[in-house]
Amino acid sequence: GAGVSQSPSNKVTEKGKDVELRCDPISGHTALYWYRQRLGQGLEFLIYFQGNSAPDKSGLPSDRFSAERTGESVSTLTIQRTQQEDSAVYLCASSLGLGTLGDTQYFGPGTRLTVL
């Protein structure tokens, strides 16, 4: 079975441009998460979608960041007017959405974003 996939794998952009990052979760997973990892740091939570509930956006660092999810499938993370500090690996994860200890999050390989 396919795991979580993300595209593109690498993205280089110029400061001030907008970027869109895509995540395809594991089929049947109702929960989807976005994290980012800056160089030398741990993963930082950004946003969490669970079924039809309102997403938990508490980790988004600024209003330049937004994310959408179509039903229980694809999600897109959009960064507007990119800044150099946005450079990071953006990781997507999905889970069954059980809300229990057994609800393991499975991560994609990430998108490495470089803002010049």
Next chain:
Amino acid sequence: DQQVKQNSPSLSVQEGRISILNCDYTNSMFDYFLWYKKYPAEGPTFLISISSIKDKNEDGRFTVFLNKSAKHLSLHIVPSQPGDSAVYFCAASFLNTGKLIFGQGTTLQVKP
């Protein structure tokens, strides 16, 4: 405010010996804790977890210990193998919130 901390950026051990990776946290209300392993250019993969109501969980060569009074958990790998060389992240969460709060990671190198 770093709620989950891994104070050792790196660890080197000999093959066959024990690897001990440590993690400290500040919020006593966390419901469960997890360890993830990450190879370069790949996403993290789940390794083992423990509920806050337990003090030990074992899965093959991997054991996680939780000391709630000290707000400390550790991952023991016995015996260590060269294929265990990776970055290890500890993470904590509240039940039903979904999001994980990660430490900075510890790079483990197991030498043959």
